[in-house]
Amino acid sequence: xxxxxxxxxxxxxxxxxxxxxxxxxxxxxxxxxxxxxxxxxxxxxxxxxxxxxxxxxxxxxxxxxxxxxxxxxxxxxxxxxxxxxxxxxxxxxxxxxxxxxxxxxxxxxxxxxxxxxxxxxxxxxxxxxxxxxxxxxxxxxxxxxxxxxxxxxxxxxxxxxxxxxxxxxxxxxxxxxxxxxxxxxxxxxxxxxxxxxxxxxxxxxxxxxxxxxxxxxxxxxxxxxxxxxxxxxxxxxxxxxxxxxxxxxxxxxxxxxxxxxxxxxxxxxxxxxxxxxxxxxxxxxxxxxxxxxxxxxxxxxxxxxxxxxxxxxxxxxxxxxxxxxxxxxxxxxxxxxxxxxxxxxxxxxxxxxxxxxxxxxxxxxxxxxxxxxxxxxxxxxxxxxxxxxxxxxxxxxxxxxxxxxxxxxxxxxxxxxxxxxxxxxxxxxxxxxxxxxxxxxxxxxxxxxxxxxxxxxxxxxxxxxxxxxxxxxxxxxxxxxxxxxxxxxxxxxxxxxxxxxxxxxxxxxxxxxxxxxxxxxxxxxxxxxxxxxxxxxxxxxxxxxxxxxxxxxxxxxxxxxxxxxxxxxxxxxxxxxxxxxxxxxxxxxxxxxxxxxxxxxxxxxxxxxxxxxxxxxxxxxxxxxxxxxxxxxxxxxxxxxxxxxxxxxxxxxxx
Numbered sequence: 335x336x337x338x339x340x341x342x343x344x345x346x347x348x349x350x351x352x353x354x355x356x357x358x359x360x361x362x363x364x365x366x367x368x369x370x371x372x373x374x375x376x377x378x379x380x381x382x383x384x385x386x387x388x389x390x391x392x393x394x395x396x397x398x399x400x401x402x403x404x405x406x407x408x409x410x411x412x413x414x415x416x417x418x419x420x421x422x423x424x425x426x427x428x429x430x431x432x433x434x435x436x437x438x439x440x441x442x443x444x445x446x447x448x449x450x451x452x453x454x455x456x457x458x459x460x461x462x463x464x465x466x467x468x469x470x471x472x473x474x475x476x477x478x479x480x481x482x483x484x485x486x487x488x489x490x491x492x493x494x495x496x497x498x499x500x501x502x503x504x505x506x507x508x509x510x511x512x513x514x515x516x517x518x519x520x521x522x523x524x525x526x527x528x529x530x531x532x533x534x535x536x537x538x539x540x541x542x543x544x545x546x547x548x549x550x551x552x553x554x555x556x557x558x559x560x561x562x563x564x565x566x567x568x569x570x571x572x573x574x575x576x577x578x579x580x581x582x583x584x585x586x587x588x589x590x591x592x593x594x595x596x597x598x599x600x601x602x603x604x605x606x607x608x609x610x611x612x613x614x615x616x617x618x619x620x621x622x623x624x625x626x627x628x629x630x631x632x633x634x635x636x637x638x639x640x641x642x643x644x645x646x647x648x649x650x651x652x653x654x655x656x657x658x659x660x661x662x663x664x665x666x667x668x669x670x671x672x673x674x675x676x677x678x679x680x681x682x683x684x685x686x687x688x689x690x691x692x693x694x695x696x697x698x699x700x701x702x703x704x705x706x707x708x709x710x711x712x713x714x715x716x717x718x719x720x721x722x723x724x725x726x727x728x729x730x731x732x733x734x735x736x737x738x739x740x741x742x743x744x745x746x747x748x749x750x751x752x753x754x755x756x757x758x759x760x761x762x763x764x765x766x767x768x769x770x771x772x773x774x775x776x777x778x779x780x781x782x783x784x785x786x787x788x789x790x791x792x793x794x795x796x797x798x799x800x801x802x803x804x805x806x807x808x809x810x811x812x813x814x815x816x817x818x819x820x821x822x823x824x825x826x827x828x829x830x831x832x833x834x835x836x837x838x839x840x841x842x843x844x845x846x847x848x849x850x851x852x853x854x855x856x857x858x859x860x861x862x863x864x865x866x867x868x869x870x871x872x873x874x875x876x877x878x879x880x881x882x883x884x885x886x887x888x889x890x891x892x893x894x895x896x897x898x899x900x901x902x903x904x905x906x907x908x909x910x911x912x913x914x915x916x917x918x919x920x921x922x923x924x925x926x927x928x929x930x931x932x933x934x935x936x937x938x939x940x941x942x943x944x945x946x947x948x949x950x951x952x953x954x955x956x957x958x959x960x961x962x963x964x965x966x967x968x969x970x971x972x973x974x975x976x977x978x979x980x981x982x983x984x985x986x987x988x989x
Contacts, residue, residue: 363401366390384409384429392433398422404429404450408471411435415466418446425451430503432471438464440498452503452546455488460495474510474559476570477594478529481521481561483508488555499535501548504560512562515542517899520549523557528594531563531852563897563921569596569619569654569662572632576650576669582641585675586612586650590632593620595657597863597895597953598684601637602651604666609651612639615867616655616684622846622863623687636678657848658896659951688862688869719769726766730755731810736794737803740973743791744809746784755811756784764816765792767807773817792819829983834879835976837965841873842958851893851922860893860955864905864945872940873961877988878933882964885930888914888943891957896921903954908944909935916948924957933964 363381366372372386376394383403384390390407392414399419404427409416411433420439424447431449440446445456448467455465470485482504490496502520512518519534532549534540540547547560570591578584586601598616602609617635641648651665715723727733732754736742750756760779765772778788790809797805843861851858862869894903903925905917912935919925943959967976969988978984 361400384427389429392416401426402449403427404431408432409449416449418448424454425449427451430469430471432469434466434468436464436466440465445499450503452501452541452544453486454499454501454548456499457496458499458550459497460493462490462493462496464491465489465493466491472508475523475529475557477592478521478523478559478561480511481529481559482512482518483510484559486558488558490555497551497553499548499550500552500558501546502558502560503544503546505545512560514562515540515545517562518547518560519563520547521559521561522554523559525556529559531561533852563899569593570632571652571664574652574664574667576667577672577675578641578669579672579675582643582646583675584639584641584648584650584669585636585678586639587634587636587678588652589634590620592632596620597622597655597657599635600653600655601639602653602665603639604649604651605646612650613637613683614685616865618682618684618687619654621657621848622684623682635681637680638675638678655951657953659901659949659953661951684863684865685867685869713768715769723766723769726769726808726810727806729808729810731808734794734807734809735804736807737796739793739795740975741791741793743789745789746778746786749784749790749809754809758783758811760784760788761815762812763790763809764812764814765790765807765809767794767805771817772807773819775819826983828981829985830978834882834964834966835978836884836962837976838960838962839873839875840958840960841871843956846955848893848895848955851895853893853922853924856924860957862945862956863895864892864947864954864956866947866950866952868944868946871943871945871956871959873943873959874940875936875938875961875963876970877966877968878936878938879964879966880933880936882933884933884964886933886936886961886963888929888931889926889958889960889962890917890929890943891924891926891959892917892919892954893957894919894921894923894925895953895955901949901952903952904948905952905954906944906946906948908946910937910941911944919954936961936963 361380363383364379365383365385366374367385369386369388371388372390373393374390374396376396378397378399381400381403382398383405384407385405386407388407389410391410392412395414395417397417397419399422401423402418402425404425406427406429408429409431411431415434415436416431418435418437424445429450435448437446437448440455440457440462443457445454447454449469453467453469455467466489468487468489472483474481474483475485484504486502488500500520509515518540520532521529522532523529532552534547534549538548572589572591574588576584576586596619598619600616601612603612617637620633623633649666649668651663651667653661653663655661732749732752734744746756759782760776763774763776765774772792772794774790774792776790778785794807795805796803844859846860846863848858848860862871888909890907892905900921903919907914907916907929909931914929914931915927917925917927945956947953965976967984967986968974969986972989974986976984
């Protein structure tokens with residue numbers, strides 16, 4: 335340091351301001367070691383040491399070309415930025431830079447520190463001009479109240495295909511209840527889905543002594559924090575109002591600003607020190623209503639309670655319930671008497687959402703011997719096949735959307751009504767899907783065109799994706815003769831002794847989305863929520879043979895809600911009012927169980943499968959229900975999907 339005509343490294347007990355004649359020589363070290371908070375204006379330091387427990391605050395941007403030693407106390411940048419020089423060594427000490435640190439020397443795969451020496455980023459792929467890391471210290475994100483008390487915002491400036499290893503630091507006094515440090519992992523905030531658990535490296539992913547968590551292969555940045563496996567829990571209450579009329583009716587209204595992982599609410603009436611729950615089941619929150627775990631706009635709710643008389647006094651409490659069973663109580667709230675209540679409808683209950691969301695597309699008949707659904711997964715086309723499919727779709731023709739597997743017939747009047755040219759030679763009719771031609775049967779067309787009594791037939795499948803169950807088929811008048819279904823001559827086989835075959839019906843409702851569930855490549859859409867309130871899931875059986883000697887087989891798949899370690903789930907199952915068993919699993923485990931059932935327990939038509947969780951805050955969701963039962967050789971609505979052995983003669987009725 336040079337003050338006047340003296341050159342040396344030295345300590346500063348006061349502040350550096352923008353006025354005066356202070357020149358810092360190359361290679362010098364400036365140490366801030368005052369006993370009160372110190373301030374510094376714009377400067378470039380060769381080496382900078384902070385040794386002041388009260389910290390140093392910037393009044394302008396500064397640059398450190400050499401070593402940054404955070405021996406004691408923090409540097410607070412405020413609206414300014416601390417720039418580290420190119421190839422400056424990693425910092426030392428235990429303090430932090432609270433605010434923004436910028437580095438432009440990450441290319442080449444060298445690990446660089448940002449403030450605290452344990453806040454590190456290593457570029458592993460791609461290029462980047464510079465990165466800014468901003469630290470908010472001592473508080474959680476407003477929508478992640480159970481994380482550690484730190485937020486890091488990583489901003490990449492002009493990066494191309496960047497991948498990096500990110501290591502973030504914390505202090506013991508910031509753990510905020512995350513006492514098992516071995517469970518800590520990195521979380522990133524997605525602009526649409528909210529906070530998402532990103533995990534940590536399997537080997538060397540965290541250090542409880544030096545307080546850091548590390549994750550490789552990071553390609554998306556923005557806000558980050560550190561937390562255990564539990565998803566964010568928060569309901570921000572914006573208002574609560576309770577008013578009563580002269581008849582003892584009490585209108586309860588509340589409004590939320592932010593809801594994170596909120597399953598729903600309970601309302602409690604308190605009289606003479608005794609609390610009683612008012613709502614029969616949970617009032618549905620943001621997850622069942624909106625299918626989202628983060629709702630930033632909030633929702634308005636209402637409920638009408640009835641007192642014995644207007645003279646009764648009562649106060650009310652509101653309880654929010656998160657996906658992992660965590661509950662938070664708000665209140666108490668007093669009741670204000672008014673002359674007349676405004677008209678309000680009760681908010682939807684969780685049981686009502688479950689019942690109203692089911693849809694017919696959720697039920698599928700599976701092909702005998704198939705492992706899962708009978709709708710094929712989407713095909714990945716090569717670039718050549720993709721171009722071929724685009725050319726097919728661009729031709730004049732008919733686009734046919736298929737949602738379920740089966741044998742389909744399309745008549746000439748139907749094709750004509752769709753605008754298809756039926757005057758062309760039917761020998762050249764071609765049917766395509768995913769750039770592959772599908773064989774079909776053409777009935778008629780002997781006169782060189784399709785007549786009103788003519789039709790085509792073909793076998794087709796739907797799709798099994800989160801976005802659609804429909805596969806597109808394209809019928810065109812081609813330049814070459816089309817593929818046709820072969821006709822095979824068979825002799826008379828031996829008559830079967832069986833009076834039925836095994837048919838499998840599967841139900842997969844998809845109306846709730848849970849992005850916080852860590853289930854690998856599996857989808858995050860599910861059906862109804864299983865709660866302490868019994869839920870009846872209908873599953874339909876047709877042409878049942880109750881006299882069959884073999885048992886029916888029921889397979890149930892449930893997805894646990896909560897964290898990776900809890901809570902414990904226990905679900906009781908009943909079929910048509912009869913106990914059939916129970917399922918036990920933990921946290922976010924995906925559990926599949928099978929139950930053998932006497933055919934006589936089933937009934938023609940709808941069978942009610944009842945789910946009831948055994949804990950007061952035990953919640954899971956239904957993934958699928960699959961029932962394999964004895965089906966008579968009788969058609970269902972003029973069709974039947976069955977299996978038979980080679981050479982076996984089966985007589986099917988009901989057409």
